[in-house]
Amino acid sequence: MRLSTRIGLAVGCTVPLLVAASGWLLLNLVGRDLHRVEDDHLRQRAAAVAPDARALLRATENGRPRAADTRERQLFTAALDVGVRVVGPDATYSGGPQPGTSVRLPDRVTGPVTVRAAGRSWRVLSRPMQGPAVSGTLWVFSPDTADRAQLRAVRRRVVLTAVLAAPLSGLLAWGLASGASAPLARLTRRTAGLDPRTSAARLDHRPTGVTEVDELAATVRTVLARYDEQAARTAEALDTARSFSAAAAHELRTPLMSMGTNLDILAAHPALPEPDRTEVLTDLRHEHARLLGLLVMLRELGRGDLVEAEAFRTVDVSEAADAAVAEARRRAPDAGITLAAPPGLTVHGWEPGLRLVLDNLLGNALAHGRDPRGRARVEVGVRGAGDQVVITVDDHGAGVPAGSRARIFERFQRGPDSAGSGLGLTLVAQQAALHRGSVTVTDAPGGTGARFEVRLPSGGGALPGRRDWLIGTAGANRSQSFAKDRP
Incomplete structure (x- = not known):
């Protein structure tokens, strides 16, 4: 697989994941901000209607229906854009936007929570109404704007963008990678025909501005130079070996011939007089020592050359x-x-x-x-x-x-x-x-x-x-x- 194709596939797989992750993070942050605004509004409304709710519960418990009706109207008027539900020991009063009475509310709520009913979401806040001759619970409701249709539409668009980003980003990355790797392709074509074994031609590279390509070209030239150096050293080693053989053959011939002559004398004259025999053996020892010395010196010359x-x-x-x-x-x-x-x-x-x-x-x-x-x-x-x-x-x-x-x-x-x-x-x-x-x-x-x-x-x-x-x-x-x- 070509480098440009690899880059295109990698980008095509990575970009939609990044888009989806960024969209998910954005939606969560926006939803959290909307919840914070809604919750602050619920707390303000609950604090505003709490006195009317206590007055309503007090009128109800004291058996004053006319006063209770008045307090109920005042409560719903003070609630403005939120739904209100007051649950007392004997009666429940509700008004404004809120889920139906059949929807079960949380037993104990320390802060705003989300309640879902009939495909809608509500933010709910409760306040206990405790005091002299008062016992009940105040519930405040607000439609959950973090779950509105607009956010759901944004969610769908994020998914659509991630799906479209895969092929588009992959093609764009493939095109850019193909252009960026063009100097590398040209370097490959120029080096493909180089054969240091059969040709003395070497890489002629001009700087491309792409650091990696120029460094690779410099590395190739260094490798070829080292090859030439080692080839030259190998040729020198072969010349040295040939010369060693020639020099050894030439210089060893004389002592070996002399030793052979002396050995022939000893073999042909087993009864050779002792003085003559001693002289022949002495010559053999000298030629043997000279032979060993010559081999040692030739070896040292070869070591110095290499x-x-x-x-x-x-x-x-x-x-x-x-x-x-x-x-x-x-x-x-x-x-x-x-x-x-x-x-x-x-x-x-x-x-x-x-x-x-x-x-x-x-x-x-x-x-x-x-x-x-x-x-x-x-x-x-x-x-x-x-x-x-x-x-x-x-x-x-x-x-x-x-x-x-x-x-x-x-x-x-x-x-x-x-x-x-x-x-x-x-x-x-x-x-x-x-x-x-x-x-x-x-x-x-x-x-x-x-x-x-x-x-x-x-x-x-x-x-x-x-x-x-x-x-x-x-x-x-x-x-x-x-x-x-x-x-």
Whole structure:
């Protein structure tokens, strides 16, 4: 059922009920007002004729018929437009408009009441006549104007109006609702042909002046925009998954082939000398560790490419650095790792991503930052710089040549003696970009070793539109910009 039809039916049913209810209320209020006027008039007439009624009863009880006739005429003259009935112990006197004597009157009346007789209604008021040598009851009658033919006619007209109001109000409401819902119908026609799966066309809505329709159009446009956003994110996720498969297949092929070769050697030479066997097993363990590390790094790159803004919150960088340093000390108890991080330095970021930055920078320093005697000394610092938080990791190794400082953030860039996956620093660059920050590598302050510096805005910012570090283009393009962004 259309909205206009529903409104028409609702109004068509409601209006006659309202008319009938209003008519009933009006008639009751008018009847009550008329009764009040009649009752006041009855009380005034009763007070006016009460002395004559007492005199009539007194003359009757004293046996003076001539005086009684005189008092009776005076009583009816004083009654004017009301009916009067005086009931005594031995006689009853009545005159004026009133119900017949066969109509039974109430036994005790404290105020005006209505009495019906022969299709008519009367307002009746009684007054007891008590006093010296007087005993009886005075009854005063007045036609009930609240039940006259005029009010009955008004009652019939109210009913007729309610009956006519049903179709007329329903049709009028249907017409008005049809006109009011015309913008909604036009919006329905425009949105009916939209298919975000097959077409890039979107809703072109102009304000109609109808708040509900404009709000609905804005909601539809928001839903379509969210659909486009989610479709783009889904496409990115599919690209990431494909890239993950391609990268994993490419990078895992070498360690798997090496492991296969070593296994073939062990299978073909069961009596292999112990030194050679130990060497083969050592290679297998290294390739296995490299394989696991590579899978972990690829997984973390994929997580960074797919993280949503809802995962970001306020992160205490000092606490994250303290936890990362404690974990590094546990992994490398022979290394000297120091931390200078005042408390309270926070950023709006993704806590797992910031831990990846710290863990990978520390892992890189422990792997490549040892001095010629093989000792590792690493200084980690966290400080505030205006609206930024700066993380520095210094080592005392051979450092990074100036010509290689841009390339080390690309995927699978490993040094000649590196046993890593080549993705650790790529993860650092990815997370810096994800947090709208930057990462650079320079010489350490003492001139020996390397300093990695990550700058993160304290307030954060919007996430980058497209993230394809796992595919590889983001790392290749952005690593150059990170090297140039060094302040």
